[in-house]
Amino acid sequence: MILLPAIDLIGGRCVRLAQGDFARETNYSDDPAEALASFSDGGAVEAHLVDLDGARAREPRQHDLFIALANSTSLALQVAGGFRTVDQVRRVLDAGVARVVIGSLAIDDPDAFVRMIDQFGPDRLTLALDVRIEDGMPLVATHGWATGSGETLDTVLARHPSVRHLLVTDIARDGMLDGPNLPLMKAIVAAHPAVELQASGGVAVLDDLADLANAGAARAIVGKAIWERRFTVAEAVAHAHG
Template sequence: MKLIPAIDLIGGRCVRLAQGDFARETVYSDDPAAALAAFAEAGAETAHLVDLDGARAGEPRQHDLFARLAGSSPIALQVAGGFRTEEQVARVLDAGVARVVIGSLALLDPDAFAAMLERFGAERLTLALDVRMEDGTPMVATHGWSRGSARSLFELLGQFPAVRHVLVTDIARDGMLSGPNVALTLTIVREFPNLELQASGGVATLADLDLLRDSGAAAAIVGKAIWEGRFTAAEGVQCARG
């Protein structure tokens, strides 16, 4: 399993939100380039960057920053937030970004997402599905978690068989350091064995990484636990590798 450190960006600052609530923001750094360098030094191969301004607006806000960081980053970048068109995706890929995350668009315009998969290939795109558990069923939320879709995670995963990389976030656990949803990870891995699952939400300890690794996740997205010093990025990288 890979550890993928996360950097959430608002106005170019590295922040974390509790359960996606912009009113519950903690600022950790004003220098994302330095953070990427530190993650590379720790042994991480990829970092996950989120344009929270773009996610909230539904259109690019910090994609220029993504392009600049991609030009100098010592590790691969997976970027998310506000991507709606092929032109937006092509621009950051051409700038050196390794993979672009597509979320709400896949639900709102599945044909457009399918066209992106055809143009860029399954290795360059990650499908992000953010879920709330409702009576044991993971239901997908959209628009920065502000709206429900009335679609289940499993329904959406089945709709896009060409997808290779999927990032699933349990919204209730994100930024809460309450432990990951291991049961959900196990179910996804069992039902969709061909997917490379990136599990997100809740990691607080190295033991949590052990659980995700043993559950079959291909990667764990970790933000707050690293930023708040629950464990170092280097410790997380080594634990994820087993």
């Protein structure tokens, strides 16, 4: 399993939100390039960056920063936030970003997402599905988790059979350090073996990473536990590898 240390960006600052709530922001650093350098020094090979300003505005806000960071690091960057058009995706991919994350657009305009996959290929795009567990079912939420789509995770995936990279966040656990939703991740891996699952939300201790690896996750996105110094990137990389 590959570890993706995460940086959420607001106005160029490295922050974390609790359950996606902008009113519950913690500021950790004003230097994302320095953070990426520390991730690389710890043995990480990939990192996950989110333009929270862009996600809220539903249009690019910090994509120039993504490009600058891609040119400043050897890490393969996966970036999210504010992507709505093919041109926006092409711009950052051409500049050296490894993968672009598409979330709400895939629900609101699935044909547009299909066109993106056709244009760039399934290795350059990640489908992000944020879910709330209701009556045992993972229901997909959109637009910063404010809107319920009324669709299950399996229903959305059935509409996009060419997806290779899937990022799933259990909203209830994001930024809460309560441990990941292992039953959910195991169920996704079992139902969709051709998909490379990225598990997000809840990692608090190193054993959580080993558990996710054993559950079959291809990648684990870890933010708050690293920023809160629960463990080092080097320790996390070692546990992610098993």
